[in-house]
Amino acid sequence: MRSFILGIIVTIVVAFVAIYSMNCAVCHGTLDYKPSMLQHSMYPPPPQIILEALDDPEWHLYYAIRTGVRYTGMPAWNKALSEQDIWKVTAFLSRLEKLPPAVQEKWKKVYGTSPESHQGKEHEQHGAHEHHD
């Protein structure tokens, strides 16, 4: 049972990494915790959502990803990604700080760092995460 659940988790992680790296990292920062090079190239700036985990409710993230954010650089992904893929990215992003140890380890192995290593540090960074609600 444990390895079955772990298998599911790994599948989601692999999917997330692929979807995120290809579509989101260019604006929202890479999985090795580097801010996006376009961070200051649009207004409002794209929040660096790996560096500073989002604390919005899951439905909010899902909605923002699906429909985009009007008058900003945030595209609507509902015509580019499948419903399942949007959910995978949403689920992962909203649990960035609560990922199971196995996932943290894998992340660390691949990227040399992981969300766990960054916990508590986010407030030291001068982030570009602004809310416009």
Ligand code: HEC
């Ligand atoms: C071309 C740049 C760009 C790309 C590519 C992009 N985004 Fe965004 N995103 C933005 C900007 C700019 C904002 C800020 C909008 C605002 O100020 O409300 C944003 C906002 C968001 C938010 C809302 C954050 C919040 O606090 O409400 C989420 C979630 C998000 N993006 C996820 C994604 C995901 C997932 C992808 C990839 C599938 C992605 N973005 C791709 C530019 C981008």
